[in-house]
Amino acid sequence: MKHWLMKAEPESRIVKGKDVKFSVDDFESMKTTPWEGVRNAEARNLMKEMQAGDRVLFYHSNCKNPGIAAFAEVSKEAYPDYTAWDSSHPYYDEKTDQEKPKWYMVDLTLKARAEHFVSLALLKRIAASPSSEPPADVEYIGEEGVKAIKEMALINRGRLSVQRVEDEAWSVIEKLASTGGWEDEAVKKGKKSGSDKSNAVKKGQSSGMKAKTATKNGGEDSGVAGDIPDEAREDKPKKPAAKKRKAEDETSEAQPLRRSTRTRK
DNA sequence: GCCAACGTTGGC
DNA sequence: GCCAACGTTGGC
Numbered sequence: 001m002k003h004w005l006m007k008a009e010p011e012s013r014i015v016k017g018k019d020v021k022f023s024v025d026d027f028e029s030m031k032t033t034p035w036e037g038v039r040n041a042e043a044r045n046l047m048k049e050m051q052a053g054d055r056v057l058f059y060h061s062n063c064k065n066p067g068i069a070a071f072a073e074v075s076k077e078a079y080p081d082y083t084a085w086d087s088s089h090p091y092y093d094e095k096t097d098q099e100k101p102k103w104y105m106v107d108l109t110l111k112a113r114a115e116h117f118v119s120l121a122l123l124k125r126i127a128a129s130p131s132s133e134p135p136a137d138v139e140y141i142g143e144e145g146v147k148a149i150k151e152m153a154l155i156n157r158g159r160l161s162v163q164r165v166e167d168e169a170w171s172v173i174e175k176l177a178s179t180g181g182w183e184d185e186a187v188k189k190g191k192k193s194g195s196d197k198s199n200a201v202k203k204g205q206s207s208g209m210k211a212k213t214a215t216k217n218g219g220e221d222s223g224v225a226g227d228i229p230d231e232a233r234e235d236k237p238k239k240p241a242a243k244k245r246k247a248e249d250e251t252s253e254a255q256p257l258r259r260s261t262r263t264r265k
Numbered sequence: 266g267c268c269a270a271c272g273t274t275g276g277c
Numbered sequence: 278g279c280c281a282a283c284g285t286t287g288g289c
Contacts, residue, residue: 066289
């Protein structure tokens with residue numbers, strides 16, 4: 001079984017007139033969701049490698065408090081991302097069609113929220129230890145744990161929205177998420193980390209990575225308010241729309257047309 | 266909102 | 278195939 005990390009944006013964002021927001025609350029309410037909208041070749045190729053049962057870290061990206069919010073699993077292996085040929089979809093890609101799908105997605109099923117939100121700030125703080133000696137508050141991860149974190153793509157390859165997570169890193173994250181023990185630097189309301197275990201997830205969403213538009217039923221935020229401590233919530237103004245990434249794939253399929261990003265010069 | 270890092274485009 | 282210019286990601 002392999003492990004992965006997939007990014008989603010917890011904050012609203014309008015793309016082509018639609019809010020592609022998708023929160024963990026939504027994820028939780030729908031249980032299983034297609035991870036549509038990935039328009040990056042490397043990320044797509046990684047999704048094609050995923051097997052049913054593989055475990056996935058659900059990551060909050062591009063928000064005030066980025067980090068790992070939940071655990072999920074691959075419930076359906078790669079299949080064509082039909083949103084690519086839906087012209088009304090935010091991530092419509094005019095260059096592909098059903099005859100030759102270029103983009104793929106998998107289905108993910110939420111397994112559990114992280115009891116303790118594992119923030120990027122924490123992971124970076126751990127990774128910053130020159131000696132690989134773990135910080136005192138998370139000393140239970142040991143030196144090996146520090147080394148595993150240092151090697152995470154999340155730390156050294158920031159822009160990849162779908163990444164492989166090595167087994168050691170996976171177990172360190174699991175340990176952190178279930179044990180806690182550090183001061184959550186990102187918490188705004190003064191909540192501590194030790195006592196509450198639900199501080200983790202709040203809303204997750206995907207955007208640059210997965211565009212989850214369809215399923216939102218309107219009130220995602222309201223949904224699981226119960227377990228969501230406010231600290232984790234982020235509210236940023238929505239960003240301008242159309243910013244999605246659409247990297248072309250270089251790898252496998254040949255793509256006849258590529259959108260030129262630099263045409264506007 | 267700013268801007269660093271990094272991926273991609275596309276001229277040569 | 279190299280690499281400069283330019284876009285985008287995404288943390289801060």
